[in-house]
Amino acid sequence: DAEITQSPRHKITETGRQVTLACHQTWNHNNMFWYRQDLGHGLRLIHYSYGVHDTNKGEVSDGYSVSRSNTEDLPLTLESAASSQTSVYFCASSDPGTLKPLHFGNGTRLTVT
């Protein structure tokens, strides 16, 4: 069965370190998204991609970057982790077309100490 996998499930890192969260999908979806979830804020869009070599900034993109070198993967990099980036991160993918549902990964809980 097709799926979307995030790794690691939990990560603890120190302030200032570079961190990369992995997202791999086997749906062959062109669209991929990264969200962060914080209490009281719901899910907020960080970056998204409509295909290979395409990336776009979302609502809360500062301090984050993504790259899309193939269809399956959209890694999220925190260049210099900050305590404000402690959060749960979700990756999602979908087919093109607005009513196509997003398929979500199970999230990565990142703690920056």
Next chain:
Amino acid sequence: AQTVTQSQPEMSVQEAETVTLSCTYDTSENNYYLFWYKQPPSRQMILVIRQEAYKQQNATENRFSVNFQKAAKSFSLKISDSQLGDTAMYFCAFMGGGADGLTFGKGTHLIIQP
């Protein structure tokens, strides 16, 4: 930019009761799509129901139905015969015609009491 507002941070009802979760949104677009997602304690995001704005008929999925009021920009979720397994966070979400991701509300924590 679109905004989605869920005004009930938490709700609690007895098992088998009917509960309605409210959601309002703000947009200048005419064609858009609305969704309700459920997030149980496992953290998994599960699509509950979706509605195209151009459709007047309210969407239904088994015990879940919506009351879509386009003029009022309201999109409430009704859960009938609530079950213990319905306990979860519920998020209302908006997608515009540009399909640049979903805009989520802050969520409602629904607790079903036995």
